[in-house]
Amino acid sequence: MIKLQVFFLVIILSTEICHSIIPIERSAQSSILADKKLFFFGGMSSQLLSSFNQILYLDVSKPFNTTNPPFEILNVSIPFRSSYATALFSPLKNEVYLFGGFMRNELNDDNMFGNHISVLISFNLENNGWNFTFTKTNGIAPENRRLINGVINNKTGKFYIFGGVNDTFTGATTNSIAFNDMNIFDTISLTWSKGSAEGSPLPLIGYTATLLSNGIIVFIGGEERPYNYNVSLNQLALYDTKVDQWSSMRAQGITLENRSYHSAVLTSDERIIVFGGDNFLNQYQLAVLNTKVVPYEWSVPTPAPPLPLTTYSHSATLVGNYMFINFGKVDYVDSNHEQLPYFYILDIRNFTWVAQYEPEQLSQLPNSTNTVNTSTTNSPGLSVETPSDNDKKIGIIIGAVGLSVVTVAGLLIGYKYYKKQRVHRYAKQAKQCVSYN
Template sequence: MINSRVLKIIFLLINLSIEIVQSLIPVERQAASSVFIDKKIYFLGGTSSHSPKTSSELDQILYLDVSQSFYTTNPPFEEIPDVQIPFGSSFATAFLSPQKNIVYLFGGIMKNVNTDLDSFTSILHAFNLETNEWTIPTTNGIVPQRKREINGVIDDKTGKFYVFGGVADQEIGSKTIVVFNDLNILDTNSLTWSKGSTINAPLPRSDYTATLLPNGIIVFIGGLEGNDFHDVDINQLALYDTTIDKWSIMTARGVTLDNRNAHSAVLTPDERIIIFGGSKGINSTVTNQLAVLDTKQTPYEWSIPQVSNVYYAPPLIDLHSATLIGNYMFINFGAMYQAQDPTMQLPFFYILDINNFTWVTKFEPEQPSVVVTNTPTIAATANTSSNNNSSNLTAEQIGIIFGAVGLSIVIIVVAGLLGYKYYKNQKYKRAIPTAGGI
């Protein structure tokens, strides 16, 4: 009779073969918006040279469930069935309401996916996670101008969203290129827009990162400045204090880094800002893709960590997204700016363990704490039973295990071949939903 351990092995191997066929393979994309919601990372839109629709801007919403373990070679991407953004979206910024029930999408390029024509209807759109419906919120106050290449932050304590600068050009309905240096604030409680202080505000800027610290200070790092789009000095940090509506400039100390734009940033629990990727100017190489800013020091201090398993690290990329989940920093999608073939970005997925700055290929979610009771006798009995079971497998059981392994290998090979054939024929059709109504 097959015991439970043998059945478990068979079950796991069959599941592995099924997973090979079922995993969704998304097309390459860059300049997508992302937001972390209840153990899922959502990716909204982006622009892709492999979009099956007329417009290269995507209307798709992907998500990744990070409550389960998986490998970077086969991340379990999924999409919200029959729900798309009302337009193709890229170079926008997304944020979650403090109530955790609405995703707001602000700014960016908006294209009709079937005609590739400008589909601008509002600077702000809202996606209700409970009803899966898109709406245009009715807001008060000074509504911002159209802009893209922005990075906003939401303060969950106050419900206020902050977004600085951005670009308006022919791509989003402007006759000339205009780069902004205004700070727009949306109070999500009253849906009222207002403006932040302009005193000592930075020069017009785009393609930067914005990180909100627990003390209410937003740290703006890098980016492009002015209408000529020159690199911002990465050591000159623009700081905005949300509590007193005041701008200041801090010169960071530590190592000298390459200036960069279109990079990413995450904030760790000990208030370090980890930046990754980006390019100098237009597609020039950044020497150190990974760097850390310690905001507990005064002034803040840059360092370059010693990194392990660099052969699992991403290539030179920009216009990607970064999300911190526990001790793991996820790097997703983006533009591989020195490659001619964008499909070389597959699998679009990289994970950095920030505990020891090691690139890993498997994600393991944090397990809930287990309460250990003082029952040493029972525990010892259980361990003895387990050891006996493992050491007293019969020849028949061993034969069954090997048979199951062999059968599962055959299943995996067949499923893999079928999955590969299906992938070759359908990968782009399956990656993007048909035209419809993020």
């Protein structure tokens, strides 16, 4: 019986081996962190001249190296090919909201919904199902737009999206409509509303938006329309979500050159770390904004080498004390340069670039040790067992426990294997290994 169970376990373990995919280079994807997984929605390939409907993910609960990151592809696709959209995760509903961007048909480059139709869809992480939320919303939905960056308040369930641009095509002529409105969506009541227009900045694209714990959204950089010039990083637009009011601030510290299509993450001590970006002349490394002082203050850390290539139109996510920087573009004079699926990790504690990612929770787990009672005190009325008797009992207990562990492990892994095989029957990408832990 034991041999049968061990054989069963070995066979199952051998079938559990799978290999991660090597993703195609991309930029303008949307990303969110949820349930210890970093998801990437869509994106656009410079080499293929096409956008994606894929959903990639990384399991950040396990260690890996950036030279061979364990990307997986979900067997559920976006209903259209998506790029330059914004994704927001609501832990209150365990859903990801994808709004705006280019939304192309699966088989051609036609816009599925027209240029002005507002499209908001949601992805449920429990059942991996898509829902076209825009068909059920209340209020007046905003026109579709791209090159936006939204934020969400996890306590209220409201997300905020400012600006963006919409292109209309008439023959060979392209007309761009730029926006400077603040759009608010309540994920609980499914209601759209408008924020204050008084004091709002000019129409803005390619910026970053960061929500502080005090309810203020900090807008950094970007490109103002219709003048097509980049905004200085020292001139900040602020939106107070608690009182629905715009203001501006001139940040102190060093003077930074303008940039757009950069990224930003917020640390636990309310610092905003900005990476990359482009102003059609140069690309940039790191900058840090301290929001605990007023006015806010910029500084530039000097990370330890090796320094990565500076990218733009990438995504950045804070995972514990690590800033993940994924994909994006690099401009070179040499047109033959191959765009790569860039992946950098910054340890924000000491601003060091690292290649090996080690989840912090792994180092915090207690050591697996057994507690053994070595007391020789005898209780009244109980017989004293000799060491040989103890050895026999311990041997019996270990054997029983070992048998139980093998049995349970075999059953659990067997169920997992059955579940995975059942899912793979319906997966469009049969060669990809999909995790449903």
